[in-house]
Amino acid sequence: MILFAGVDAGGTTTRAALHTADGTRLGYGTAGPGNPAAHGVAAAGAAIEQALRRALGGRDPSRVAASVAGVAGADDGFAAVLARVWAACGLASPPRLVSDVDVAYASGTPSPSGTLLLAGTGAAAARFSGRVVAGVADGLGWLLGDEGGGFWIGREGVRAAVRALDRGLPGGPLIELVSAHFGATGEPRRRADRIVRLAQADRMLVAAASPLVSEAAMAGDARAGGIVGQAARRLVATVDRLPGDGPTVLAGGVLTADGPVRAAVMRLLAGRDVVTARDGAAGASWLAALDRRGVLGAHPRFTAGR
Amino acid sequence: MILFAGVDAGGTTTRAALHTADGTRLGYGTAGPGNPAAHGVAAAGAAIEQALRRALGGRDPSRVAASVAGVAGADDGFAAVLARVWAACGLASPPRLVSDVDVAYASGTPSPSGTLLLAGTGAAAARFSGRVVAGVADGLGWLLGDEGGGFWIGREGVRAAVRALDRGLPGGPLIELVSAHFGATGEPRRRADRIVRLAQADRMLVAAASPLVSEAAMAGDARAGGIVGQAARRLVATVDRLPGDGPTVLAGGVLTADGPVRAAVMRLLAGRDVVTARDGAAGASWLAALDRRGVLGAHPRFTAGR
Incomplete structure (x- = not known):
């Protein structure tokens, strides 16, 4: 029986999964942040190793026929770090780094x-074409872009609160x-000054503060509702700058x-x-x-877990 | 002949001036940043002492009958630091801290x-009433407020450039x-990504980047012109939240x-x-x-220098 391993190393959590060829999940492991740009190469490598070992459990690592690691913030040099981790875990060949x-x-x-x-x-x-990224829109960071993302929503919510406090508007x-x-x-x-200092x-x-904006919007807060609507429109405008065939993955x-926010985006994308x-x-x-088999079909089984 | 000393300690430069009672300026000195919140109490105290000594030049410090220090970011404890500096410089009494x-x-x-x-x-x-601050608007910091200020203008300019680069809009x-x-x-x-990372x-x-927005506006750039107009409108909206008699000081x-920006604000404030x-x-x-004499009249002479 041959196995396949996958890693998703993000800024908050690193996840690893072990599957059979037909998509049955045999193991799963999580660990801390695995983004080498944000947390350092050593810490990211250690988190990825921990998640991978947990996913392998007691199984024979030499059975892993192919693996893929998706890492946020990795440069080419990080492939060598992953190769060492994979060897230390007993896998026969290093992962494909994406x-x-x-x-x-x-x-x-x-x-x-x-x-x-x-x-x-x-x-x-x-935008993906032949499973390769053919175009990117936004992703321009917390200070200048990332319009409609969690930081953007949180900042707009905190800003609206601070402005209202400064202007003596109703609560x-x-x-x-x-x-x-x-x-x-x-x-x-005084409240506004404290919020500004800490923020x-x-x-x-x-x-x-992003979830607070959603919570306030659901409680009927008009300012929060406006921010939610703006976030959804900006997110859809970003995806609309990359037209093409195939599904839209949220x-x-x-x-x-x-x-x-999800509900508003779904409404704006209705019919797609x-x-x-x-x-x-x-x-x-x-x-x-x-990568190994060159065939499709088992996707729903692979992704059915969790 | 009695003398008066004044200090203006800001985030970039500290300035000190020495005047006679009729407003004749006898001395002037500058030094580095004097904001204790941003640069530390020790560095701010040292900059203020340096500027004050330069303003005094070789004159007898015991002739200074009264002094005022305007310090950005000072708390009450900073008055004790200034009292030590004033004593070290030979002045008879500490300054009034504003x-x-x-x-x-x-x-x-x-x-x-x-x-x-x-x-x-x-x-x-x-808003000043009886020379005491009776109300404040904005000043809510670079992340959430300070609308129309230098950071705000710079960020809007950089954001507009990054968005245009990301979207392939004309230069x-x-x-x-x-x-x-x-x-x-x-x-x-690639240009957008570098700007985002460094910003x-x-x-x-x-x-x-704030002066670049002004420069681009003067060169006829429509985006920059729009930012300049927005900045001026936001600044005037901020001052309009504090109505009352007397002049508006820019x-x-x-x-x-x-x-x-100054020209646009002057147009919006025309007639005031x-x-x-x-x-x-x-x-x-x-x-x-x-403070010492309780009379007015010499203001234009005091402020005629530089």
Whole structure:
């Protein structure tokens, strides 16, 4: 029995999966952040090794016929790090190194052509043709782009709250949720100053406000509802800059979690072939099987787990 | 002959001035950044001491009858630091500690009531009544506010350039100036990626792009012209949230330097009593004279220098 291994190493979690050729999942493991650009090559390599060992469990690693690692923020040098990790784990050959975008797309569809719309903390779209990225839109970072992503939504929500506090405008769910998130109490200008100080000191606090915008929108907050609508329109505008055949795969926490942003994007994409990304490690494992066998068909089984 | 000393300690430069009671300037000195919140208490104290010693020159410090220090980012504890500096320089009594906003306003007008509109790297308005700040608008920092200030203008300019590069839109002066500022060459997406990486790593590079937006606007770039108009409208909206009698004082590099932003703000404020801030150290020196004598009249002489 030959096996296939897939890894999806992201900025928050690293996931690894082990499958048989027919798509039966035999093992699964997770570990901490595996993005070498954000967390360093050594830490990323260690997280990937940990997830991979957990996925292998007690199975014979020499049975792994092919593997694919999708790593966010990897450069060419990281392939050598992965080769050492794979050898240390007893696998016969190193993985094919692809990006997190490749495995996210592969987790959603077996189609060689289509478009990925990814909105986690950041936001980007990628056009695939023959399973290779043929074009990218946005992904321009938290300061200047990533329009409609988690950081963008959080920043717009925090900004709206701070402006309302500074201007003495009426309160509401968004202002209350954002104030509580930053531990801001007292008179409005004092609350605004505290939020500004903490937000500037720790950008992740701003990204973490993204779910509060969704929560406030569901509670009927008009400002939050406006931000949700803007985010959805910007995300769809980004994917619309990469037209072509095949499905649109929605990936990333903002678009895969049930909530008002996903719902608004689904409404805007109504009538198109839209699928939701599944587990990235399963997508990577399926790509590994595809590399080795050159056939399709087992995709739904590979990605059925989790 | 009694003397008055004034200090304006900002985030880039510290200035000190020495005046006679009739407003004749006898000495002037500058030094590095004097903002204790941004640069540390020790460095700020040292810069202020250096500027003050230069302003005193060889004159007898015991003749200084009163002094005022306007310091950006000072808390109450900084008064003790200034008291030690003043004693080390031989002055008989410590300065009255005020904010950079107070001395900027005082440098522009002797009127006890009026409004300051300040746009340097940041942007804020302050309402003065009886020479005391009675209200503040914006000043909400680079991430969430400071609308129309230098960082805001720079970020909008860089964002517009990056978006145009990402979307394959036609070039123009703004895109060329921003690309050169970041040393970005080659095909558009590659240029965009380099600009994003450097801008996220060093916010000051973004603020430094503000004059490029003005330059591009003057060269007829429509995107840059739109940003300039937006900046001016936002600045005027900020000051309009603090209505009241008295003049409007324009301060900070964006509003005191000749250029399209200042010109657009002047057009929007046409028909109002608008004055431009002069040297902040002279404003502080004039406040010191006012503290001691309780009379007005010499303001134009105090602020005539430089």
